[in-house]
Amino acid sequence: MPVELAAICSGVLMALAGAAILLRQHPRASVTVYAAATVPCGIATVIGLTGLLGSGVTTTTVLPVGLPWLGAHLRLDALASFFLTIVGLGGAVTSFYAIGYGRHEPEPGRVLPFYPGFLGAMMAVVLADDAFTFLLSWEVMSLLSWGLVLTHHRETETRHAAYVYLVMAAFGTMSLLLAFGLLAGGEGGYAFDAIRAGARSPATVTAILALMVLGAGSKAGLVPLHVWLPLAHPAAPSHVSALMSGVMTKVALYGFIRVVFDLLGPVEWWVSPAVIVLGAATAVLGILNALMESDIKKALAYSTVENIGVIFAALGLALAFRASAMPAAAALAFTAALFHAFNHMAFKSLLFMGAGAVLNATGARDLDALGGLIHRMPVTSFLVLVGVTAISALPPLNGFASEWLIFQSVLKSPELPQVSLQMLIPAAGGLLALAAALAAAAFVRIYGVAFLGRARSDAARQAVEVDRFSLAAMSALAALCVLAGIFPGAVIDAIAPAVSATLDARLPQQSDQPWLTLVPIAESRSTYNGMLVMLFIALSASASAWAVHRFASRRLRRAPAWDCGFPNADPVTQYGAGSFAQPLRRVLGTILLGSREEVVMPPPGELGAARHAVHARDLIWDGIYAPVTRAVGAAANRLNGLQFLTIRRYLGLVMFSLVGLLLVLTIWH
Amino acid sequence: MALIANLLIQGAQMLLVVAVAPLLVGLVRKVKARLTRRRGAPLIQPYRDLARLMRKDVVLAENASWLFRAVPYLVFAATWVAAALVPTFATGLHFSWTADLIAIVALLASARFFLALAGMDVGTSFGGIGSSREMMIASMAEPAMLLTVFAMALVAGSTQLSTVSQFVASPDVGLRVSLAMALVALIVVAIAENARIPVDNPATHLELTMVHEAMVLEYSGRHLAMIELAAALKLVLYLSLITCVFVPWGIAAGDAGALSYVTGLLIYLGKLTVGGVALAVFETSIAKMRVFRVPDFLGAALMLGLLGTLLLFVSRGL
Numbered sequence: 001m002p003v004e005l006a007a008i009c010s011g012v013l014m015a016l017a018g019a020a021i022l023l024r025q026h027p028r029a030s031v032t033v034y035a036a037a038t039v040p041c042g043i044a045t046v047i048g049l050t051g052l053l054g055s056g057v058t059t060t061t062v063l064p065v066g067l068p069w070l071g072a073h074l075r076l077d078a079l080a081s082f083f084l085t086i087v088g089l090g091g092a093v094t095s096f097y098a099i100g101y102g103r104h105e106p107e108p109g110r111v112l113p114f115y116p117g118f119l120g121a122m123m124a125v126v127l128a129d130d131a132f133t134f135l136l137s138w139e140v141m142s143l144l145s146w147g148l149v150l151t152h153h154r155e156t157e158t159r160h161a162a163y164v165y166l167v168m169a170a171f172g173t174m175s176l177l178l179a180f181g182l183l184a185g186g187e188g189g190y191a192f193d194a195i196r197a198g199a200r201s202p203a204t205v206t207a208i209l210a211l212m213v214l215g216a217g218s219k220a221g222l223v224p225l226h227v228w229l230p231l232a233h234p235a236a237p238s239h240v241s242a243l244m245s246g247v248m249t250k251v252a253l254y255g256f257i258r259v260v261f262d263l264l265g266p267v268e269w270w271v272s273p274a275v276i277v278l279g280a281a282t283a284v285l286g287i288l289n290a291l292m293e294s295d296i297k298k299a300l301a302y303s304t305v306e307n308i309g310v311i312f313a314a315l316g317l318a319l320a321f322r323a324s325a326m327p328a329a330a331a332l333a334f335t336a337a338l339f340h341a342f343n344h345m346a347f348k349s350l351l352f353m354g355a356g357a358v359l360n361a362t363g364a365r366d367l368d369a370l371g372g373l374i375h376r377m378p379v380t381s382f383l384v385l386v387g388v389t390a391i392s393a394l395p396p397l398n399g400f401a402s403e404w405l406i407f408q409s410v411l412k413s414p415e416l417p418q419v420s421l422q423m424l425i426p427a428a429g430g431l432l433a434l435a436a437a438l439a440a441a442a443f444v445r446i447y448g449v450a451f452l453g454r455a456r457s458d459a460a461r462q463a464v465e466v467d468r469f470s471l472a473a474m475s476a477l478a479a480l481c482v483l484a485g486i487f488p489g490a491v492i493d494a495i496a497p498a499v500s501a502t503l504d505a506r507l508p509q510q511s512d513q514p515w516l517t518l519v520p521i522a523e524s525r526s527t528y529n530g531m532l533v534m535l536f537i538a539l540s541a542s543a544s545a546w547a548v549h550r551f552a553s554r555r556l557r558r559a560p561a562w563d564c565g566f567p568n569a570d571p572v573t574q575y576g577a578g579s580f581a582q583p584l585r586r587v588l589g590t591i592l593l594g595s596r597e598e599v600v601m602p603p604p605g606e607l608g609a610a611r612h613a614v615h616a617r618d619l620i621w622d623g624i625y626a627p628v629t630r631a632v633g634a635a636a637n638r639l640n641g642l643q644f645l646t647i648r649r650y651l652g653l654v655m656f657s658l659v660g661l662l663l664v665l666t667i668w669h
Numbered sequence: 670m671a672l673i674a675n676l677l678i679q680g681a682q683m684l685l686v687v688a689v690a691p692l693l694v695g696l697v698r699k700v701k702a703r704l705t706r707r708r709g710a711p712l713i714q715p716y717r718d719l720a721r722l723m724r725k726d727v728v729l730a731e732n733a734s735w736l737f738r739a740v741p742y743l744v745f746a747a748t749w750v751a752a753a754l755v756p757t758f759a760t761g762l763h764f765s766w767t768a769d770l771i772a773i774v775a776l777l778a779s780a781r782f783f784l785a786l787a788g789m790d791v792g793t794s795f796g797g798i799g800s801s802r803e804m805m806i807a808s809m810a811e812p813a814m815l816l817t818v819f820a821m822a823l824v825a826g827s828t829q830l831s832t833v834s835q836f837v838a839s840p841d842v843g844l845r846v847s848l849a850m851a852l853v854a855l856i857v858v859a860i861a862e863n864a865r866i867p868v869d870n871p872a873t874h875l876e877l878t879m880v881h882e883a884m885v886l887e888y889s890g891r892h893l894a895m896i897e898l899a900a901a902l903k904l905v906l907y908l909s910l911i912t913c914v915f916v917p918w919g920i921a922a923g924d925a926g927a928l929s930y931v932t933g934l935l936i937y938l939g940k941l942t943v944g945g946v947a948l949a950v951f952e953t954s955i956a957k958m959r960v961f962r963v964p965d966f967l968g969a970a971l972m973l974g975l976l977g978t979l980l981l982f983v984s985r986g987l
Contacts, residue, residue: 371792374734385736394779395772407771407815411822419982426823426978430816430971437811440782441804448789448800454732517766526828527766533750533776536767541746548742548891552723561730562887563793575789575797583805587964 003059003076006047006084006127009040013120016040017113017144024109030102037095037116044088044123051081052494058501060129067132073191075129078497079262082338083126083254090247090345091119093473097353098239100469104360110151111237118144118243122251131180131190138176138255142169142219145248148240149232161231168218168228175215176255182208183263195263205264209271212259213278219252221305222312223282224620229305230289234297234365238356241297245304246349250341253311260319261334261502269323273424275316280428282309283435285620288592291442291584292616294367294577296355299446300348303391306435307344311337313428314406318503320421321412327505329412332520335507336405338495343398343484347390350477354384357470358450361463367446367577372455376463379471381451386478388443390485393436396534398484401491401518403436404528408520438584445580454571486530488518578614585614594619675763678930682762683753686909689938690901691715693908693945698872700949715901722894730791730887740787741888741895744780748899751776752906756913758933759921760831769828770818774811777862777906780899781807788884799884802960806868806880809967810861813854816974820851821914823981830913838917850977852915857970859907861963863900866952868963871900880960908944909937916940 016036023029058077066072076084098115105111121144124137146169150162182204183195200208218225233244260267286305293299314337321330357380358373359365374381390397410432413425455461465471484491489510500506513519517529561567581589589595595616602608645653695712702709729738751773756762768776781803788800822828824847825836837848861868864881871882879886885896913920919936921929958966 372732374736374790375732389779389782392778392782393775394782395768395775400772400775404771404775408828411819411828414823414982422982423979426816426819427975429819430812430975433812433815434808437778437808440778441808444782444785444789444800444804448786448797452734452736452786452790453792453797523766524827524829524832526769526771528769528772529767532764532767533772536750536753536764537743537746539746540749541742544745544749544895545742548723548895552891552894553725553727555726557726557728558731559728561732561791561793562728562889563791564795564886567793571792573794574792575794575801580797580801583802583960584808586961587805587809 001059001061002047002051003061003074003127006044006076006123007061007063007074009044009047009088010120010123010127012040013037013116013123017115017117017120020112020116024112029112030105030108031099033112033116034095034098034102037119038092038099041088041091041095041119045085045092046088047076048081048083048085048088049494051076052078052085052497066136067190070130070132070190072133073129074127074133075192076127078501079254079257080126082342082495082498083250084123086250086342086345087119087122087126087247090243090250090349091122093476094239094242094246094349094353095119096476097242097356097470097473100467100473101237101239101353101356101360103467105151105237107151110153111148111240114144114147115240118148118240122247125251126254129192131184131192131195134255135173135176135180139173141248141251142173145236145240145244148244149236151237151240152235155235157231158235161228161235165228165232168225172215172218172225175211175218179208179211179215179259182211183259192263196265200265202268205267206271208264209260209267212256213275216252216256216259217278217312220249220256220308220312221282221286222278222308223285223305224624226282226286226305227618227621227625230293230298230301233301233304234295238297238352238359241301242349242352242356245301245352246345249304249308250345253308253315253341257315257502260315261322267319267323269320269418269421272316272320272323273421275319276313276424276428277316279309279311279313279316280431280435282306282312284309284431284438285592287435287438287442288584288588291438291445291581292589292593292595295365296358296367296370296446296450297352297365299367299442300351300355303439303442304344304348306439307340307348307391310403310406310432310435311340311344313432314340314409317406317409317413317425320416320425321409322503324416324418326412326415327503328507328521329409329415330503331499331505331507332405332412333409334503335492335495335499335520336402336409338498339405339488339491340399340402342491342495343390343402343481346477346480346484347387347399350387350474350481351384351391353470353474353477354380354387357466357474358463360466362457362459364457364459367449369457370450370455370460371453371457371571371574372460373451373463376455376460377465380466380474383471383474383478384451385447386481388447390481392440392443394440396485396530396537398481398488398491401485401488401528401530403432404518405520406432408526411526412521441584445577449575449577449580453574456571456574456576486534487516488528488530489513489516492518589616592619593617594622672763678759679753679763682757682759683749685757685934686752686902686905687749687898689941690898690905691719693905693941694901696942696945697904697949697952700946701953704949704953715897719894719898722889722897723891725890727890727892729889730793733791733887736783737787737790737887738892740783741892741899743783745895745899745902747776747780747783748902748906751780752902752909754830755906755909756831756834756920757909758937759930760834760913762831765829765831770822770830770833771815771828773830773910774814774818777903778807778811780903784884784896787888791887793887795879795883795886799880799882799886802880803884806861806963806967809964809971810858813967813970813974814858814862816971816978817851817854817858820847820974820977820981823978824848830910834913834917834920835922837914838920847977847980848915850973850980852911854970854973854977855911855914857966857973859911860951861967861970863904863907865948867955867958868966870957905941908941912937912940912944
């Protein structure tokens with residue numbers, strides 16, 4: 001039975017975590033653990049894929065662990081199979097990458113025990129079929145990833161990141177706890193079957209939805225709950241960052257989808273605008289922050305925030321269409337969301353691995369210490385180029401295919417009966433288009449500054465190509481980006497069982513279309529063929545190159561750069577991370593990010609240096625988190641006095657609280 | 670038979686856009702010269718320039734990578750594929766279903782993405798300034814373009830260009846305020862995307878006012894020729910796009926006879942001439958704006974696109 005097999009995979013990973021504690025001092029420990037983790041992840045991928053492509057039968061099982069009267073309910077349906085594929089595939093490729101990358105870890109003992117356990121916990125979240133198992137796996141996933149974030153615990157920044165992450169994770173789990181409490185109701189049926197059967201008032205449904213947005217949204221990185229993400233994801237070792245950004249955010253999405261689309265039952269249409277607006281705002285703010293960030297891994301983490309926003313916007317669209325009984329349109333938006341989630345796993349993992357390769361080769365994460373890596377690390381540079389093209393939603397790669405589907409579902413909005421949604425959705429579509437365009441700018445900046453141009457430091461000048469395991473893992477993901485881009489129909493057909501299991505509707509079978517064209521609604525309405533676009537570009541590029549070389553000239557001569565006659569040998573004169581972002585910082589950053597430029601010129605006649613500084617304030621941190629932190633600090637200071645009382649006063653305190661409580665109870669009844 | 674005819678039309682159209690592109694650039698330059706009381710270079714000067722560049726050596730900067738050498742062909746190919754998918758003189762293109770309007774916009778974005786990367790490749794300050802400003806302009810222009818696409822698609826119920834074109838050509842459309850707004854927005858976007866005055870100046874040699882030209886400053890010889898041809902092709906693409914959506918009259922339908930193809934071709938060339946002259950007149954009558962005024966200019970397009978879309982819902986059927 002597939003579900004037991006998947007549970008065994010998860011269990012093997014947990015056991016591997018235990019073994020890693022014993023093994024951690026062994027010189028070949030990291031190779032062994034990562035190689036061993038690849039196997040169950042690979043098997044889980046196969047289980048997930050057979051669940052999607054093959055039988056499509058839902059299998060359940062109850063394990064005699066957990067709460068004595070409940071046990072651990074596990075279930076593998078099409079939706080769980082899809083997310084199991086994401087976790088398994090992401091985990092397998094990342095573990096393979098880590099066989100090479102993990103060798104450079106100075107303290108492998110701080111990573112190895114947590115890593116397989118983290119993977120196993122993510123699988124368990126996807127398999128869980130009762131609230132207790134779900135929350136327990138979720139919390140194990142949070143705590144183990146917290147341990148992984150703390151790997152380089154001697155750096156102050158890492159400790160700060162881990163602390164913020166811990167607080168936010170606790171907050172998220174608390175919201176989920178309350179949400180499941182409301183879902184289970186007074187009788188306390190914690191198995192998902194019982195929850196699905198329960199009836200709820202609209203007020204309860206709204207409260208559950210809000211709690212799910214807080215709980216799952218804070219894990220996924222929805223604005224304004226994203227503050228921990230750009231701190232914690234980059235602080236971990238790069239293969240863990242790849243897992244956290246590429247896979248763990250998808251598990252958070254799974255939690256949201258499972259509860260809101262499956263367990264909760266029908267949801268009123270007026271909650272969907274909140275999800276759509278939140279998603280679109282997250283997309284724009286996330287990518288704008290990525291554009292300003294000069295730490296390569298932080299910029300990638302902010303781009304994760306953007307992609308999560310895009311996916312949430314698509315999920316909001318699906319909610320809106322479903323509430324108005326438009327199953328085909330809902331299936332389109334939902335397919336787009338799942339497709340984008342899969343794509344994001346592929347390219348974000350690839351990019352974090354690329355960042356890890358750069359970090360290994362140069363020891364630098366700051367863009368302004370890099371440059372010219374395309375000469376020193378040609379294979380990595382090429383693979384990362386595929387990743388940045390895919391994530392910038394450019395045809396013919398996979399990022400475009402899913403964004404295209406999202407835009408197609410935006411164009412279905414006029415058929416909605418609600419005028420407010422008809423007006424709101426195109427505006428949100430405009431925001432998504434802005435986010436996509438800004439993403440292209442952000443990734444031109446990251447790639448252009450880090451990989452192109454001239455080296456800005458000695459470390460970048462002497463960088464060498466990374467090991468074969470890392471390159472193989474990155475190649476696999478790059479190939480996935482290309483294949484999902486030119487055969488989007490195959491991916492959509494594979495997702496279709498998960499969509500029809502959740503929404504009772506699906507997109508038309510794409511493999512029936514001539515020439516593997518993507519036809520989401522009707523041929524007269526919109527079509528896209530990634531394969532032909534790829535083929536045409538390849539043909540016309542090679543034909544024109546051949547014609548030019550054959551009939552015109554093929555001579556080439558190397559000379560110093562022209563640079564309008566004033567070439568400067570100092571690499572500092574190149575455009576760097578800050579200067580590239582300057583135009584967009586002025587245009588959008590002053591309002592949305594509160595950034596401010598300051599130029600101090602020496603008075604005329606003096607030869608002192610001029611100074612240029614950029615000040616940026618995190619408006620969300622200042623507006624929401626700082627006041628809360630201050631209030632908590634102030635309250636703690638006040639209550640601090642209670643720790644230093646005499647025994648007499650403590651007794652008095654206990655006595656008075658008891659009397660007070662009893663009084664309240666009497667008045668209550 | 671129909672298949673062969675369709676393939677022929679598709680092939681003819683692909684060759685036509687490349688062949689006519691330098692002529693359109695020559696026409697705009699000539700009209701601009703005449704308007705400023707200069708004689709101007711002959712209409713075929715762009716062809717001569719391209720031929721001269723093709724024959725010359727490529728002078729490559731010492732630290733240019735393989736990307737720098739591949740980009741001119743990639744940019745040309747992506748622009749050409751996009752241009753081949755826009756109906757020019759006939760709608761029944763064999764491969765028109767390969768990409769809809771959103772995909773065509775994204776293909777142009779791909780071309781720009783790689784060109785901006787090439788601008789960063791040599792590691793000079795001018796390449797960087799060009800790339801950075803180009804991406805700033807693009808990140809304003811692209812959403813405006815997509816909102817315009819939304820407005821058109823909502824009117825026609827499709828993002829397929831041939832369907833939109835046939836719908837607008839049908840008599841039951843009439844005048845629509847939304848379409849007028851979309852037209853203005855599309856023209857603004859087209860001006861920005863093609864690096865024309867007032868956003869950018871294709872003829873400038875004053876370094877600090879260049880955007881597109883700064884980005885391709887290090888290119889020479891056949892590489893530069895490919896990039897210039899791609900830029901000319903993009904201008905043809907935008908003019909074809911505007912004419913096929915907003916003045917689709919005269920475009921031959923998919924199954925029309927040979928005569929209507931010929932008249933369609935003549936009408937198309939006439940439309941291009943009108944568009945080129947209008948562009949030249951507009952460019953001569955306006956001054957280039959500062960770089961940080963461009964977002965306001967494009968923001969207006971963005972707002973028009975959005976208003977055009979919203980107005981559709983307020984004034985259903987007006």
